[in-house]
C-alpha cells in the first residue's frame with residue numbers, strides 16, 4: 001500500500017488512476033479535510049475541484065503536514081508489533097486474529113463440517129441397516145426359525161456378546177470365509193466357561209458351611225467390604241426396593257440398614273441357613289420393631305416357587321394363580337453359593353409381577369484375563385473360606401436363564417456385577433431404554449423409509465398389490 005505524507009502526493013496518486021478508483025478512503029478524506037477544510041467531500045475525478053486543489057497544493061508546497069494517527073492506525077501498529085512479539089502467546093494471539101488465519105480457518109471449518117456430514121450419513125445408514133437386520137432376525141427368533149448363528153448375531157447387534165458367544169461367532173465367521181452361507185442345522189462346539197474351565201469348581205450345597213460361618217460372618221467380612229466401598233453398591237441395590245419385596249440369600253441382613261420402608265408394602269427374607277437368618281431377624285427387629293408385614297423364610301432359592309405356594313398370605317397374592325408375587329426381588333452375593341443358580345433365577349422370574357424387576361449385586365469373573373487368572377488360581381481357597389465360587393461367569397448364568405438383562409454395570413475390574421433383569425417378554429420401562437432406542441432408532445427408521453419411498457422408481461411403486469377397491 002502506498003503511504004502519503006503530503007496531500008499533493010495523494011492527489012497525484014489518485015489523478016493518475018482510473019476514475020472508478022479515485023475515491024478517497026475515509027482516513028485520506030479525513031486527512032485532507034483536516035488540512036484543507038474547503039475540500040471536504042470533494043471528489044478527485046471532479047475537474048473543477050482538481051484545479052482548485054492543484055492551486056492550493058502549489059501554494060502550500062513548502063509546508064509539511066504531519067499525518068494525524070487515527071484509532072485504526074494505532075490499532076494496526078499495535079497489531080503489527082504483537083505479530084513480532086517475542087512472547088509466543090502474544091504472537092499466537094495476534095496470528096489467531098489475523099485475516100489470513102481466519103480465512104484459512106474458515107476453509108478448514110468448512111472441510112471438517114463436510115467430513116462430519118459425510119461420516120454422519122454413513123453412520124446413520126449403517127445404523128439403519130443394523131436395525132433392519134436386527135428386526136428381521138428378531139422376527140425369525142420369535143417364530144422359532146432362527147438358527148444358532150442368527151441368534152448369536154442378534155446378541156452381537158445388541159452389543160451383548162459373552163466370551164463363549166465371541167468364540168462361537170469366530171467359528172461361524174471362519175465357516176463364512178470358507179464359503180458356507182446357510183447355517184441351518186449347524187451347531188458349533190460349546191465354549192461354556194462355567195463347564196469347560198476346570199478352575200470354576202462345581203456347584204454345591206453350602207447350607208452347612210454358612211450354618212457354621214454365621215457367628216463370625218459379619219466381623220470377618222466388614223474390613224473387605226469397607227476397602228472396596230461396597231456400601232455404595234448395597235445402597236444402589238436397596239434403592240430399587242418398592243412394593244412387595246423379596247430378598248433372597250439375605251445372610252446376616254447386611255442390607256437392612258439401606259431399606260427405605262416408606263416405599264415398601266411387605267418384605268420377605270429367604271436364606272438356606274437358619275443361623276444366618278436368625279441374625280437377619282434380630283437386625284430387622286432392632287431397626288423396625290413394629291413392622292408387621294415381614295416374613296423370614298428358611299429355604300433354598302431353588303425351591304422358591306414351592307415355598308411361595310405354601311406361604312402365608314402376608315404378601316399380595318396373585319388372584320388368578322393364588323401365588324405370592326413380588327415387585328422387587330433382590331439378591332446380594334448369593335448366586336455364587338447356590339447349588340443351581342440358573343434354576344434359582346428362573347424361580348425369581350416365576351414369582352415376579354409383570355412390571356417387577358430382579359436386582360442383583362453379585363461377584364464373578366472380571367473383564368480382564370489377568371484378573372480371571374487370579375480368581376481361578378485362588379478359587380479353591382475362596383470356596384473353603386467363604387463358601388462361594390467367585391470366578392463364576394455370571395453372564396452365562398444369566399443368559400441361560402429365562403430372564404432378560406435390562407441394565408448391566410460392572411465395577412472392580414468387572415468382578416462386581418450390578419444387574420437389573422426382567423422376565424423375557426415384559427416391556428422395558430421408559431428409563432431403561434437407551435438413547436439410541438429412545439430417540440434415534442424410530443426416527444431414523446421413519447426418515448430412511450420415507451427417503452427410500454421417495455427415491456423408489458414409479459415402476460417399482462406400481463408393483464405393489466392393488467386391492468380391488470383401490471382400482472379405478
Ligand SMILES: C[S@@+](CC[C@H](N)C(=O)[O-])C[C@H]1O[C@@H](n2cnc3c(N)ncnc32)[C@H](O)[C@@H]1O
Nearest residue numbers: 210249250251271272273276300301332337338
Ligand atoms: C455370601 S453369603 C451373602 C449373604 C448376604 N446376602 C450378604 O450380602 O452379605 C451367601 C448366602 O447365601 C445363602 N445361600 C446359599 N445357598 C443358598 C440357596 N440355595 N438358597 C438360599 N440361600 C442360599 C447362604 O446361606 C448365605 O447366607
